[in-house]
Amino acid sequence: MKLSLAPIPYLWPRDDVLAFYRAVADWPVDVVYLGETVCPKRRVLQGRDWLAIADRLADAGKEVVLSTLTLVEAESELISLRRMADNGRCMVEANDGSALALLAGKNGFVIGAHINVYNAHSLAVLARMGARRWVVPGELPAATLRQILAERPRGLETEVLVAGRVPLAFSARCFTARAHDRGKDECGIVCERYPDGLRLRTQEAQDFLTLNGVQIQSAGAANLAGALPEMRALGIDVVRVVPLIEGTEEVTRTLRAAIDDVVDAATAERALSAVLPAPACNGYWQGEAGMAWREAEGM
Amino acid sequence: MKQAIELVCPAGAMPALRAAVDHGADAVYVGLRGPTNARNFPGLNFDAHTLPAAIDYAHRRGTRLFVALNTYPSPEQWTACTAVIDAAAACAADALIVADMGLMGYACERHPDLPLHLSVQGSATSYEALNFYHEHFGIRRAVLPRVLSLAQVRHVIEQARPEIEVFGFGSLCVMVEGRCTLSSWATGQSPNSCGVCSPAHAVRWEEGADGRRARLNGVLIDRFGAADKAGYPVVCKGRYEVNGQTIYALEEPTSLSTLDILPELLNTGVRALKVEGRQRSPAYVAQVTRVLRAALDALHADPQRFAVRPEWSRELGRVAEGQTHTLGALHRSWQ
Structure with missing residues (x-):
């Protein structure tokens, strides 16, 4: 089982991104997804910057995948997409239909979690177009995944998000700008003030969601370390960590230890809960409300 | 002269269907009962037995009927969904509105004569995405998510091979449809x-x-x-x-109404205007259909001199959620 690192979902200062990936070179992750997937107005790194990071990570033995924007609206975004699809070095993770259009028939691509694949028939269609891996949509329960995997196309890898905030929605509207009473077109890139996202609480002070520009995430983080044995039995090939401003290295080391059977799943789950933002959740995996939490059995 | 804009209205059940047809819809869209469409409310929706009567009622009055199948079926829902496709084809429905690529593949293979429309749940927001669905599944028309500005809609239409349907009236989804959990x-x-x-x-x-x-x-x-x-x-x-x-951190309760920009929509080449609300009452469907029929007829008769009549705004305002009108993302300036 491989361990992967999702793209950084937030807007971090350029130097912080560069430092983060310098460190990642030494972390026990096998696959690193790179790129800006949330907002095209975030331009602290250009295409060539990402490719330079990709080269350094590849030299460190990582498989590097370039991830595409999730909501594609403008011609300029299509131009970037075409450049990415033709990069010639790294596999690309498609996060919308525009990317699928540019990657179908090319030499292998990853079906991102925002491409809606809920059954083996859709998976087969995309496998025929050249998909090599699919990232399971966040809300799919283990029971459904089991049924899909029973008919999964040969050679297609499966990846599941196991740690980090869960992406829940995308909009044409920027919620961070809205919280500052600004329109999206006059946002002033205010999301750079929130490298860990902006918390949204109910009127009863329950941590509920995270605003991240045009994206909405969970407030707390998914923690599926307790399900690692089940995932292994299901034939999951890659487990994914979503970067956080703090603690990402510890999360990857804990998961590596659990994958390598150095620690048991329940211990890993407890260790992750101590590091990840609360409240922990694993409801989607259990077939319940995504925000729900059930501790690993035997604890 | 631009092609006329078709009025596509919702029907949750037979009374709403009659209301839409009788008040001038060019097409009506319906779902079949069960977890196979995005308006799965109790008491709504047709089934394989009532669909022929619905199609018959519509066709006799020159109205087309579309069957919406816009969820993403899990393996256990698969057979229920393919049964809907088979039923739509058997009754000669005028189109199937579909979001799932597996179902598109099934429809193409089994019922090549059944026209396919890409559901708004398909989240296609660029001409590349639309042309992808056209090339691989023969999608003839696509419903755009409610996230693009008018300039973006125009740009999409210039380059997209499927014809374009946009939401014209109803509750406003602030998220990209198909991308919200x-x-x-x-x-x-x-x-x-x-x-x-x-x-x-x-x-x-x-x-x-x-x-x-x-x-x-x-x-x-x-x-x-x-x-x-x-x-x-x-x-x-x-x-x-x-x-x-x-x-209201995400969205204020408002409704979408494109009454004010109908000439611009005609000019951009929008082929159809969709009314949201299969869960709404026959009275709502009748009211909205009547107003939009009158507005579109006035538009098509003389696009240059089109003006919104106060009674249209008043009538739509009465049934709008949150009682406010907005153009949604359509009024955003380019990028």
Whole structure:
């Protein structure tokens, strides 16, 4: 089982991104997804910057995948997409239909979690177009995944998000700008003030969601370390960590230890809960409300 | 002369279908009962037995009928969904509105003569995405998510091979359709997986000294004072605390109305205008269909001199959610 690192979902200062990936070179992750997937107005790194990071990570033995924007609206975004699809070095993770259009028939691509694949028939269609891996949509329960995997196309890898905030929605509207009473077109890139996202609480002070520009995430983080044995039995090939401003290295080391059977799943789950933002959740995996939490059995 | 804009109206059941047809819809869209469409409310929707009568009623009056199948079926829902496709083909429905690529593949293979429309749940927001669905599945028409500006819609239409349908009136989804799981985050059920958003069984109203509280699976979505109009608790329309302020952090309860920009929509080459609301009453369908029929007829008769008549705005205002009108994303300036 491989361990992967999702793209950084937030807007971090350029130097912080560069430092983060310098460190990642030494972390026990096998696959690193790179790129800006949330907002095209975030331009602290250009295409060539990402490719330079990709080269350094590849030299460190990582498989590097370039991830595409999730909501594609403008011609300029299509131009970037075409450049990415033709990069010639790294596999690309498609996060919308525009990317699928540019990657179908090319030499292998990853079906991102925002491409809606809920059954083996859709998976087969995309496998025929050249998909090599699919990232399971966040809300799919283990029971459904089991049924899909029973008919999964040969050679297609499966990846599941196991740690980090869960992406829940995308909009044409920027919620961070809205919280500052600004329109999206006059946002002033205010999301750079929130490298860990902006918390949204109910009127009863329950941590509920995270605003991240045009994206909405969970407030707390998914923690599926307790399900690692089940995932292994299901034939999951890659487990994914979503970067956080703090603690990402510890999360990857804990998961590596659990994958390598150095620690048991329940211990890993407890260790992750101590590091990840609360409240922990694993409801989607259990077939319940995504925000729900059930501790690993035997604890 | 640009091609006329077709009026596409919703029908949750036979009375609404009759209302839409009788008041001048060019096409009506319906769902079949079960978790196979994005308006899976109790008491709504046709089935394989009532669909032929619906199609017959529509066709006799020159109205087309589209069958909406816009959820993403899990393996256990697969057979129910292919049965809907088979039924739509058997009854000679005028189009199948579909989002799932597996189902598109099934329809192409089994029923090559059944025209396919890409559902708004398909989240196609660029001409590349639209042409992808056209090339691989023969998609003839696509419903655009409610996220693009008018300039963006124009750009898409210039380059896209499928014809374009846009939402013209109804509740406003602030998220990209097909890319929102806020409902399942709170309740376990979403439009993509179950055809529902904020299912009624998860809603709880509490009366207290400080007013009414609306909960969704326990989560406080909003509270209302005596003077407030209490809206149905959908996650995106709640009031929350962000940076110490209690605000509509995601979306204020408003409706989309494109009445004011119909000439621009005609000019951009929009082929069809969709009315949201298969869950709404026959009276709503009749009212909205009547107004939009009159508006489109006036538009097509003389696009240059088109002007919104006050009674149209008044009538639509009466049935709009949140009683406000907005153009949604359509009025955003380029990028």
